Amino acid sequence: xxxxxxxxxxxxxxxxxxxxxxxxxxxxxxxxxxxxxxxxxxxxxxxxxxxxxxxxxxxxxxxxxxxxxxxxxxxxxxxxxxxxxxxxxxxxxxxxxxxxxxxxxxxxxxxxxxxxxxxxxxxxxxxxxxxxxxxxxxxxxxxxxxxxxxxxxxxxxxxxxxxxxxxxxxxxxxxxxxxxxxxxxxxxxxxxxxxxxxxxxxxxxxxxxxxxxxxxxxxxxxxxxxxxxxxxxxxxxxxxxxxxxxxxxxxxxxxxxxxxxxxxxxxxxxxxxxxxxxxxxxxxxxxxxx
Numbered sequence: 458x459x460x461x462x463x464x465x466x467x468x469x470x471x472x473x474x475x476x477x478x479x480x481x482x483x484x485x486x487x488x489x490x491x492x493x494x495x496x497x498x499x500x501x502x503x504x505x506x507x508x509x510x511x512x513x514x515x516x517x518x519x520x521x522x523x524x525x526x527x528x529x530x531x532x533x534x535x536x537x538x539x540x541x542x543x544x545x546x547x548x549x550x551x552x553x554x555x556x557x558x559x560x561x562x563x564x565x566x567x568x569x570x571x572x573x574x575x576x577x578x579x580x581x582x583x584x585x586x587x588x589x590x591x592x593x594x595x596x597x598x599x600x601x602x603x604x605x606x607x608x609x610x611x612x613x614x615x616x617x618x619x620x621x622x623x624x625x626x627x628x629x630x631x632x633x634x635x636x637x638x639x640x641x642x643x644x645x646x647x648x649x650x651x652x653x654x655x656x657x658x659x660x661x662x663x664x665x666x667x668x669x670x671x672x673x674x675x676x677x678x679x680x681x682x683x684x685x686x687x688x689x690x691x692x693x694x695x696x697x698x699x700x701x702x703x704x705x706x707x708x709x710x711x712x713x714x715x716x717x718x719x720x721x722x723x724x725x726x727x728x729x730x731x732x733x734x735x736x737x738x739x740x741x742x743x744x745x746x747x
């Protein structure tokens with residue numbers, strides 16, 4: 458769930474302060490392409506998730522303190538969903554979220570799934586296989602896509618599956634992009650069974666050892682993730698109006714990061730790729746032909 462220390466994304470209108478923490482994002486959040494009616498709920502969902510992510514990741518608090526904080530945050534979510542007054546601690550977040558839950562009937566179980574992923578990030582730092590990794594993505598990323606489809610009134614099974622593919626791919630792309638950030642923090646999201654297939658051990662990864670085996674491991678994971686993204690990409694044609702165009706750019710943003718990972722020889726153990734102005738032009742051009 459981590460983001461690299463790059464340029465901060467301008468906050469959506471009326472978003473609460475996050476105590477000076479800034480975040481780089483690959484993908485648009487409540488951008489101008491988003492229908493104006495949906496910007497407030499999308500911004501509220503974003504700041505709910507962003508704040509929880511900061512509780513799990515930022516600063517130097519011990520794990521139990523982080524878990525206690527997330528439990529308190531979860532209690533405030535449930536109070537908010539029930540129409541009760543949450544604690545004043547995160548008032549800026551929940552005062553923005555509460556009317557959106559009420560007006561748009563946001564599925565609170567999806568918001569709670571996000572919190573379970575943040576809690577897992579505190580205590581789990583290795584993943585045995587793709588099944589474990591995909592279960593994490595099911596809770597860390599897929600709820601966001603399903604919440605957005607809920608706002609657009611799209612609930613058919615095929616669209617939900619494509620949304621899950623896109624969101625899982627975005628989460629995995631973030632992992633492969635951020636290896637140089639996450640591994641020094643002790644987190645290795647590359648699945649252990651893939652290490653074995655490529656002859657890579659934990660010591661090599663912890664040392665950020667760039668060699669043919671680790672490069673092939675990253676390349677294999679990136680290739681599989683590209684296939685997942687492409688599998689879900691046709692969802693953009695099902696989302697109406699400007700929202701569909703925003704989704705096209707989200708998909709192209711993920712694919713462009715994979716392009717940049719490939720262009721640097723899959724060496725993200727030492728170098729974190731990021732998007733620049735020219736990449737936005739490329740993304741826009743490619744979005745036209747999806």
